[in-house]
Amino acid sequence: MSEGNQYDAIVVGGGHNGLTAGAYLAKDGLRTLILEQRHLVGGAAITEELRPGFQFTTFSYGLSLLRPEVIQELELVKFGFMPLEMPTTFCPMENGDYLLMGPDHDANLREIARHSPRDADATERYDHDISRVMQYVKPLFDRMPPNLFSGDPEDKAEITWLLQHLGSGDKKVVHDTVRLLTGSIADFLDDYFESDVIKGHLASSGIIGTKVGPMSQGSGLVYLLLAVGEHDGNIGSWSFHKGGNGGVTQVIGRAAEAYGAEIRLNSRVNHVLVDNGRATGVVLDDGTEFHAPVVISALDPRHTFLELVDSRELPNDLVEAVERYRFQGTASKVNFALDAAPRFPALGDRTDQYRGFINIGPSIEYLERAFDQGKYGWYSDRPYLDCCIQSFLDPDMAPPGKHVMSCFTMYTPYELKGSDWETERENLGDAAQRTLASFFPGFDDLVLQREVVTPLDIERITGLSEGNIYGGEYLAPQTWIFRPAPGYTDYRTPIEGYYQGGSGTHPGGCVSGGPGRFVSQQVLKDRRT
Amino acid sequence: MVLTTPFHPRLSELNETGLYGHWAGYLSALRYQYSAKNEYFGIRNAAAVFDASPLYKYWIRGRDAQKFLEGLMSRDVRTCKPGRAQYTIWCDDNGHVLEDGVLFRHAPDEFLLTAARPNLGFLQDQVRRLNVEVIDASDDFGVLALQGPRSREILTPLVPEVAELSFFGMTPAKIAGHSVTISRTGFTGDLGYEVMVPAESAIPVLDAILESGAPHHLRPFGEEALGMARIEAGLPLIDVDFSSSRFAYNDDQRFSAWELGFGWTLRGIDDDSRVFTGRRALLRERDENTSRWSTVGISIAQTDYRALHEEHGVVPYMDEIPVDWHTMLYENSDWVRAGYATSLMYSPLMQRHIGLARVRPHLAEPGTIVHVEQTINHEYFTVPATVVPLPFFNPERKVSMA
Ligand SMILES: Cc1cc2nc3c(=O)[nH]c(=O)nc-3n(C[C@H](O)[C@H](O)[C@H](O)COP(=O)(O)OP(=O)(O)OC[C@H]3O[C@@H](n4cnc5c(N)ncnc54)[C@H](O)[C@@H]3O)c2cc1C
Numbered sequence: 001m002s003e004g005n006q007y008d009a010i011v012v013g014g015g016h017n018g019l020t021a022g023a024y025l026a027k028d029g030l031r032t033l034i035l036e037q038r039h040l041v042g043g044a045a046i047t048e049e050l051r052p053g054f055q056f057t058t059f060s061y062g063l064s065l066l067r068p069e070v071i072q073e074l075e076l077v078k079f080g081f082m083p084l085e086m087p088t089t090f091c092p093m094e095n096g097d098y099l100l101m102g103p104d105h106d107a108n109l110r111e112i113a114r115h116s117p118r119d120a121d122a123t124e125r126y127d128h129d130i131s132r133v134m135q136y137v138k139p140l141f142d143r144m145p146p147n148l149f150s151g152d153p154e155d156k157a158e159i160t161w162l163l164q165h166l167g168s169g170d171k172k173v174v175h176d177t178v179r180l181l182t183g184s185i186a187d188f189l190d191d192y193f194e195s196d197v198i199k200g201h202l203a204s205s206g207i208i209g210t211k212v213g214p215m216s217q218g219s220g221l222v223y224l225l226l227a228v229g230e231h232d233g234n235i236g237s238w239s240f241h242k243g244g245n246g247g248v249t250q251v252i253g254r255a256a257e258a259y260g261a262e263i264r265l266n267s268r269v270n271h272v273l274v275d276n277g278r279a280t281g282v283v284l285d286d287g288t289e290f291h292a293p294v295v296i297s298a299l300d301p302r303h304t305f306l307e308l309v310d311s312r313e314l315p316n317d318l319v320e321a322v323e324r325y326r327f328q329g330t331a332s333k334v335n336f337a338l339d340a341a342p343r344f345p346a347l348g349d350r351t352d353q354y355r356g357f358i359n360i361g362p363s364i365e366y367l368e369r370a371f372d373q374g375k376y377g378w379y380s381d382r383p384y385l386d387c388c389i390q391s392f393l394d395p396d397m398a399p400p401g402k403h404v405m406s407c408f409t410m411y412t413p414y415e416l417k418g419s420d421w422e423t424e425r426e427n428l429g430d431a432a433q434r435t436l437a438s439f440f441p442g443f444d445d446l447v448l449q450r451e452v453v454t455p456l457d458i459e460r461i462t463g464l465s466e467g468n469i470y471g472g473e474y475l476a477p478q479t480w481i482f483r484p485a486p487g488y489t490d491y492r493t494p495i496e497g498y499y500q501g502g503s504g505t506h507p508g509g510c511v512s513g514g515p516g517r518f519v520s521q522q523v524l525k526d527r528r529t
Numbered sequence: 530m531v532l533t534t535p536f537h538p539r540l541s542e543l544n545e546t547g548l549y550g551h552w553a554g555y556l557s558a559l560r561y562q563y564s565a566k567n568e569y570f571g572i573r574n575a576a577a578v579f580d581a582s583p584l585y586k587y588w589i590r591g592r593d594a595q596k597f598l599e600g601l602m603s604r605d606v607r608t609c610k611p612g613r614a615q616y617t618i619w620c621d622d623n624g625h626v627l628e629d630g631v632l633f634r635h636a637p638d639e640f641l642l643t644a645a646r647p648n649l650g651f652l653q654d655q656v657r658r659l660n661v662e663v664i665d666a667s668d669d670f671g672v673l674a675l676q677g678p679r680s681r682e683i684l685t686p687l688v689p690e691v692a693e694l695s696f697f698g699m700t701p702a703k704i705a706g707h708s709v710t711i712s713r714t715g716f717t718g719d720l721g722y723e724v725m726v727p728a729e730s731a732i733p734v735l736d737a738i739l740e741s742g743a744p745h746h747l748r749p750f751g752e753e754a755l756g757m758a759r760i761e762a763g764l765p766l767i768d769v770d771f772s773s774s775r776f777a778y779n780d781d782q783r784f785s786a787w788e789l790g791f792g793w794t795l796r797g798i799d800d801d802s803r804v805f806t807g808r809r810a811l812l813r814e815r816d817e818n819t820s821r822w823s824t825v826g827i828s829i830a831q832t833d834y835r836a837l838h839e840e841h842g843v844v845p846y847m848d849e850i851p852v853d854w855h856t857m858l859y860e861n862s863d864w865v866r867a868g869y870a871t872s873l874m875y876s877p878l879m880q881r882h883i884g885l886a887r888v889r890p891h892l893a894e895p896g897t898i899v900h901v902e903q904t905i906n907h908e909y910f911t912v913p914a915t916v917v918p919l920p921f922f923n924p925e926r927k928v929s930m931a
Pocket residue numbers: 012013014015016017018035036037038041042043044045058059060061062063064065267268269270298299303331332333408458461462463464467468469470471501502503504508509510511512
């Protein structure tokens with residue numbers, strides 16, 4: 001074995017978490033190797049030029065959860081980090097009207113009042129209540145979850161902190177938090193609002209990527225996850241990174257390399273080498289071996305525990321928990337290259353409404369009906385669509401005058417009843433396009449190219465099991481102190497030297513860098529002791 | 530009654546906020562959209578236009594024009610060839626800065642000076658026995674700054690010569706059949722141009738630029754976005770970062786060219802062939818090392834900033850609109866004064882709060898830590914910041930050809 005194949009740490013997977021972990025370790029002086037199976041880094045956060053001049057955000061598209069610590073500690077600005085503001089959110093309605101939210105608080109209240117005067121001041125109360133909930137839960141998001149079951153002094157200290165923190169909350173804030181953690185977003189919104197379009201707009205954040213409808217318990221928690229992020233200090237705000245989320249992973253990749261990490265592409269790890277309960281390295285599909293006393297899996301728990309290592313090396317309770325762990329991906333992407341901007345009749349030739357998300361989910365009922373089909377193994381014929389014409393935010397996404405449009409599409413269950421995704425892929429694309437055309441007449445004529453990415457495609461391309469966008473459902477039994485399994489939340493694994501830092505660990509999915517940062521902290525701590 | 534610029538009839542149609550300030554007697558948009566940040570990203574990631582027409586403008590003409598400016602301006606105007614522009618400052622006898630402006634050299638004996646404050650009387654008084662004529666042209670032209678990475682792509686189809694313009698180069702040109710002067714100048718620290726157009730041609734020229742810019746997402750920007758961009762570019766602004774020494778009541782309100790970070794304009798000051806107002810004092814200050822201040826950038830430790838606010842139960846405040854007061858800086862936690870930030874903002878590009886600051890010279894070394902005053906819940910705290918060289922942002926494209 002050549003000297004050249006010996007490292008201090010090997011990271012399996014060049015998604016944003018693997019890159020983040022690798023960057024931290026290299027910055028701390030470890031000789032670090034990041035192994036990525038594909039010809040590019042980024043995993044679920046990539047941008048691809050599928051047509052000359054048209055940049056497609058194949059999967060992930062918006063940025064909010066990236067931990068501010070990651071931005072500062074890895075000095076990402078030096079490597080091109082540049083999140084662009086999305087000043088608007090546009091919600092077309094089925095009757096041809098719309099809700100258009102912008103960056104001005106008072107103008108928004110007037111716009112809301114157009115739909116319901118009561119909901120204008122309700123919005124102020126709602127925003128304030130939500131931001132207080134975020135203040136309360138954010139520290140949990142940004143700390144490693146304690147192991148409740150270990151008896152370890154560090155865990156005990158963390159549990160003491162936790163009880164103290166939870167106890168410090170205001171009565172209303174604590175109760176609101178529990179309602180969101182355990183309840184449905186629909187119930188929560190009903191306390192404040194009466195307008196369908198406002199409720200539909202807000203409730204959409206409660207279903208993203210998850211097999212829940214807005215009326216399902218659990219949608220409150222998804223809402224919490226998607227609102228705990230920020231853009232330039234604005235809690236719950238989303239931005240569009242220059243070049244898409246593929247731009248973000250290119251930035252983190254450049255940072256990792258600048259700190260000395262080596263990134264090896266086209267290198268699929270076949271398995272992790274384990275010797276007497278200790279990780280010693282990895283083997284690629286072609287048999288190449290790399291050795292290191294530290295191996296991090298930045299993949300989801302199914303890969304980490306059931307595929308990269310022999311599960312006989314692991315305790316049964318862990319293996320059982322991971323077998324039980326739910327993926328059940330339910331979201332797809334339909335991406336378009338457009339010849340011109342779509343036209344929304346009520347706004348005439350205006351296009352300024354397209355500088356942010358376009359939310360095709362005009363009411364809770366619309367969303368819930370889309371879910372009804374998804375529940376029983378079929379895709380919605382009138383799907384929920386979270387769209388963005390990204391060329392309005394970053395002109396480099398498309399040639400002058402042309403556009404790219406990204407549409408996150410739900411519900412599209414991984415397992416179809418009575419068919420499969422190879423058969424249904426373009427039918428799903430048609431359903432999404434038909435829905436768009438019903439809001440934007442003439443949409444079909446604008447389409448230059450269409451890309452349909454089903455849960456099966458997500459799984460095949462990125463490796464995310466069953467195409468779940470979060471590396472496993474973000475449901476209460478699979479979050480925080482239970483992610484990925486009770487008692488196995490400290491980024492270590494029962495195999496010495498083998499660590500986990502993919503989205504299947506706290507704080508979970510989305511481009512947050514949280515798992516990558518935590519696992520690197522744990523590795524560095526273990527090396528020091 | 531407040532005046533309106535030659536571009537106002539069209540630009541006011543694009544102003545959805547109705548937010549204007551008054552600048553030199555003119556109505557001047559603070560922001561056109563609800564989001565000044567979107568206008569700012571126009572400057573940094575697409576293209577945007579700013580109406581700089583309220584600037585005062587003076588023709589300086591005559592056989593002795595160069596000689597006149599040689600003696601008046603701190604920067605050596607002899608290095609500004611016809612067909613080029615030059616940023617410059619002028620000082621009083623003590624080397625204290627009076628004002629700054631840009632000289633456009635149209636011909637060997639013809640300059641146009643733009644300045645933020647009125648100066649006709651002052652300039653004419655300085656002529657003395659020279660063969661020079663100073664003529665007020667303030668209302669004759671509209672000035673449109675087209676800034677941002679796409680600005681060249683927008684202008685070249687209208688004016689092919691633009692492709693050849695180097696940083697601070699200028700050229701006469703025609704847009705939509707109207708004579709204009711285009712210079713590769715601006716106040717944003719980015720790739721950009723300024724179009725000087727006779728007032729009566731302003732609208733057709735603006736329309737042609739807006740039309741050419743539409744596919745590139747060209748948008749107008751107001752004073753707020755300009756304020757953000759110019760801080761990142763490290764460009765001090767009169768009456769914000771300093772004011773004319775002519776109107777100071779005490780020495781605390783006067784600053785020498787060295788102290789304001791204008792040392793770079795004094796290149797060649799040792800050359801005895803050029804005598805200019807303030808030279809002797811500036812040389813003395815340099816040689817005797819008597820500067821009281823250094824102008825630097827400060828970059829606030831964002832993680833500490835965040836933690837400090839969160840500890841006190843408030844959401845960390847990050848506003849990209851520059852604060853309109855001076856913020857105190859301390860050497861250490863014992864409140865020993867280090868200086869003050871004259872401009873401070875949250876920079877979306879730098880992802881942290883940054884500022885232009887004057888500090889005592891012994892604190893000017895990059896990497897020095899100073900402590901920035903913060904008021905939280907009506908109590909004073911400080912948060913650490915690092916002294917950094919200016920500018921904060923200086924992209925390749927600002928000066929590169931093509
Ligand atoms: C369609 C879609 C839309 C989304 N939209 C958003 C959004 O708008 N905003 C947001 O914040 N989040 C979004 N997400 C979620 C977010 O993108 C993911 O949670 C995140 O990118 C996951 O990062 P990761 O590093 O944990 O894993 P991944 O990105 O999955 O990275 C894993 C990497 O490992 C590689 N790999 C797999 N197996 C091996 C092996 N054996 N050997 C070597 N390499 C291997 C893969 O190729 C991949 O590059 C979306 C996800 C999807 C799928």
